[in-house]
Amino acid sequence: MTIPESCEKILQEIQENIPENHGFIRDYLIDQTNRFSSHQCQKEITKAISSLAIQSLSTEEFQQYISHLIQPEPIIQAVLDAATFFLQEKKFQKTETYLDYILPYANGNPKEKEDVAFVSFRDFIEYAYYAMYLNPESELPVYPYLGTEILFVLGKICAGKEKRSRAFAIFTYLARVSPVNDEILFEIAELYRNKGELEDYRKITNRCFTYAWRPEELAHAYRNMGYYFTESRDYEIAITCYLMGTTWEESPVTAREISYITEISGITPDISDLISHGHKLLEKNDVPFGPNPEMTDLMIQYAKECKDEGDFFEARKYLSRAKALQLSDDLEKQITSIERFMEDSFIF
Incomplete structure (x- = not known):
């Protein structure tokens, strides 16, 4: 532009x-x-x-x-x-x-070990999830995310320069400040991965599944789980996880990792069979199938409230986000209906 x-x-x-x-x-x-x-x-x-x-x-x-x-x-x-x-x-x-x-x-000091005195969110839906499911009784003030993002970049610098203990301190602090934030959790997971602490890596990835409200975050969580199972030498479920991730985001990592698994295992995966039986494989290995329904339901409910209040732009935004995760034809119809109403009402 x-x-x-x-x-x-x-x-x-x-x-x-x-x-x-x-x-x-x-x-x-x-x-x-x-x-x-x-x-x-x-x-x-x-x-x-x-x-x-x-x-x-x-x-x-x-x-x-x-x-x-x-x-x-x-x-x-x-x-x-x-x-x-x-x-x-x-x-x-x-x-x-x-x-x-x-x-x-920046928001706060990463050296603080005590409970945080405020919270911060990238988007309203993160706050809504926090207030509904994580801490309904919280009276902590909500700070703008800008100050949190500054510390996030500082953590990324430390990680990039391999000052990993400093990076870990920053990101774990930020995970308390912004507790529904996959961007931060993925950085913590990467630090665990670098240290070879696979069980902690998986625990953090499980939280990423819970809080994912963007398609790319859900896909990233599946790729993380693919890596976990590759390292655990459970190649069938590893490939399934990588393939599941492509439902929400294509990534060069997927083809590279599946090729690597084929090379080290000598197994040629039956992709069509894995896709058809993927749900059972995921369930058997305690891996979520698709997005967290609590998160998508929250988006849909908020979109309904916005629509009822006449805020059609906001309603369309959150229905579109829910649809990007659920891949639902019904949500697509609702979005189309809102857009037609907006056009007929000369909102554009």
């Missing part, structure tokens, strides 16, 4: 008018950020200004800059997005440089 010409002009003007005197840069960036905080080009402008802030300000000056913003969160998010990009490129030093600027805005 290209940046509109008007946005390009604004970005050029901001760049060209940066004060030469360093002492004026912080106030200039404050003025420009606040000036365009509600502009249609805000996303592009925020990204550009956040980059200028990192290049031009010290970490202390950056904190002073943030404290004067009308809406500081978009700037912090933009810095975090840049750090995440560098992390994906395995540029750990650059990731750390960016993260140093926003660590003061």
Whole structure:
């Protein structure tokens, strides 16, 4: 998606008018950020200004800059997005440089061993599951996920640099802060895998099945279980798990791992037989078959409430998420019905 010409002009003007005197840069960036905080080009402008802030300000000056913003969160998010990009490129030093600027805005301290004083969620459905099934009596305040995500990236840096004990401390802390979060649990599982602690690896993966509300998370949980059974030399159920994962997400890992199993076992799997008897194999080995019905039922119920309240966009969103997990024709019909109503009502 290209940046509109008007946005390009604004970005050029901001760049060209940066004060030469360093002492004026912080106030200039404050003025420009606040000036365009509600502009249609805000996303592009925020990204550009956040980059200028990192290049031009010290970490202390950056904190002073943030404290004067009308809406500081978009700037912090933009810095975090840049750090995440560098992390994906395995540029750990650059990731750390960016993260140093926003660590003061992280949620809590991973060194804390006591019970957490707040919780944090990526999405409303995680909070709903937590409140319905995990801790209905909880009175803990809910913090924005941005501060939790900052620590998550820090944990990923530590894991990438093989500072595994530090990474483990961060991720286990975050699993208490954000207790319905597969993204965090997969990182813990990977650390157990690296240490060869397969039973703990499986326990964490079982929790991933419970909390999965995205198709890719459910598929990831099946691949994890495939690895567990491969290491346990139970190849039939291992292949079944890898194949089950493809129901929700295709991954090059599946073909590679099935090829590896064939090579080390000398067994040529009968794929059609495994698919037809997969349910029984999974049940026999205590592996869930499909998504957690509590999670999908919660999405469907929330979608119904949204529809009853006239929030058709939100209703469609959560029905679509439930359908992506259940692969249900009935849910597809409900989604189509909502979309037709929205079109007829000129909501678009």
